[in-house]
Amino acid sequence: MIEQVFNYSTTDDFAVEKLIFDDNINYIHMVFNKDEGLPEHFSNSNVYMTVLRGTLSIALGDQEVHRYPKGSILKIPVDIKMNVKNRDEETLELIVVKAPAPVK
Known part of the structure; x- marks a missing residue:
């Protein structure tokens, strides 16, 4: 088999996979x-966040919290302070891609 297959959970429970x-x-x-x-942290690469469902509440750098509904894609540069939360009743589901991969 040439391809690799990866599966993610389809739960409503807390997950960081x-x-x-x-x-x-x-x-x-x-x-x-x-x-x-x-937890509040600094981005260690370029970060691309896709909101699959729910509403993302995120504070970047010294900005106020901004809210992004499902269907939103955010591009966040490296070395930015990030505070990522779900402040709403509906479950928040995200795909986060870091590219290039952070140096270990």
């Missing part, structure tokens, strides 16, 4: 319920 971590990209599936999210 590191699906593909190679020299090219990091491909991460995330699911957050209300008031869940990531």
Whole structure:
């Protein structure tokens, strides 16, 4: 078989699944319920976030929180302070791609 196949969960429960971590990209599936999210951190690569469902609440750098509904794709540069949360009742589901893959 030439291709590699990766599967992600289809749960509504909290999830941060590191699906593909190679020299090219990091491909991460995330699911957050209300008031869940990531610890505040700085982006360690260019980050591309796709909102699959729900509404993403995100503060970048010193900006106020911005909200993005499903169907939104964000491009965030390297070395930006990020605060990612779900502030809504509906489950938030994201695909996060880091490219190029961060140097370990």
